[in-house]
Amino acid sequence: MARALINVPAKARKGDVIEIKTLISHVMESGFRRTQTGEAIPRDIVTAFACTYNGEEIFAAQLYPAISANPFITFHTVATESGTFEFKWTGDNGFAATETAKIVVE
Amino acid sequence: MKEQPSATRRQMLAAAGGLGLVLIVRPAQAQLQANPAALNAAIRQVTGGARLNKGRVHLDVPPLSENGNTVALGVSVDSPMTPEDHVKAIHVFSEKNPQPNIVSVRLGPRAGKAGITTRMRLADTQTITAVAELSDGSFWTETGHVIITLGACLEDVI
Numbered sequence: 001m002a003r004a005l006i007n008v009p010a011k012a013r014k015g016d017v018i019e020i021k022t023l024i025s026h027v028m029e030s031g032f033r034r035t036q037t038g039e040a041i042p043r044d045i046v047t048a049f050a051c052t053y054n055g056e057e058i059f060a061a062q063l064y065p066a067i068s069a070n071p072f073i074t075f076h077t078v079a080t081e082s083g084t085f086e087f088k089w090t091g092d093n094g095f096a097a098t099e100t101a102k103i104v105v106e
Numbered sequence: 107m108k109e110q111p112s113a114t115r116r117q118m119l120a121a122a123g124g125l126g127l128v129l130i131v132r133p134a135q136a137q138l139q140a141n142p143a144a145l146n147a148a149i150r151q152v153t154g155g156a157r158l159n160k161g162r163v164h165l166d167v168p169p170l171s172e173n174g175n176t177v178a179l180g181v182s183v184d185s186p187m188t189p190e191d192h193v194k195a196i197h198v199f200s201e202k203n204p205q206p207n208i209v210s211v212r213l214g215p216r217a218g219k220a221g222i223t224t225r226m227r228l229a230d231t232q233t234i235t236a237v238a239e240l241s242d243g244s245f246w247t248e249t250g251h252v253i254i255t256l257g258a259c260l261e262d263v264i
Binding site for chain 2: 017018032053056057058059060061062063064065066067068072073074076077080
């Protein structure tokens with residue numbers, strides 16, 4: 001299981017725009033590199049990322065080989081209600097990782 | 107015995123010549139060509155041929171980066187982010203990477219603010235293009251230039 005780091009504020013006021021930071025450990029092998037003997041190294045990247053807030057999708061990203069190793073993505077959302085964020089990464093070779101974070105909205 | 111030093115000198119000169127050749131050849135390899143056809147095709151794929159307006163998008167890239175493997179990328183769009191008027195998607199493109207797409211994100215009115223950051227790989231010094239798709243169907247664009255000292259994708263794997 002790939003290690004993921006999530007930064008979501010623990011508390012927020014209703015209607016606040018909050019910033020969410022995410023990072024997942026992954027090599028993001030671009031598929032354009034070669035070994036010294038000239039063999040192409042097959043692509044192995046995270047291709048998609050999505051974030052849901054109490055079951056509703058609020059953000060989704062499609063990643064390409066031009067994203068650095070250990071993809072780091074930040075985005076914003078409006079704190080509407082207390083609940084959970086679910087983060088999901090999917091990629092080549094059946095890569096899948098999920099992570100959750102809770103928020104209290106007052 | 108007399109042959110020995112001269113042979114060594116010959117070898118030294120040959121090696122020095124070879125070194126010079128390597129030094130001349132390397133920058134020529136590193137200089138990648140821009141591929142406007144692939145870039146325009148990739149942009150057309152998201153816009154469907156719609157007109158690109160300049161402005162509203164802010165592209166935050168460093169003017170110079172020593173390492174092309176991790177270059178900070180920030181894109182924000184001036185938008186109230188209401189259900190009637192919001193940013194639907196942001197796409198970022200490169201002109202010299204082997205593949206023009208860098209990242210594509212989908213947003214909605216629940217984002218509150220159209221601003222994302224990530225880290226990208228750049229093969230060479232080049233211009234980055236960001237395209238934002240708004241809910242009214244219009245497309246807005248901004249470009250930024252990044253100088254790369256050491257590009258990604260070129261290093262050998264041992």
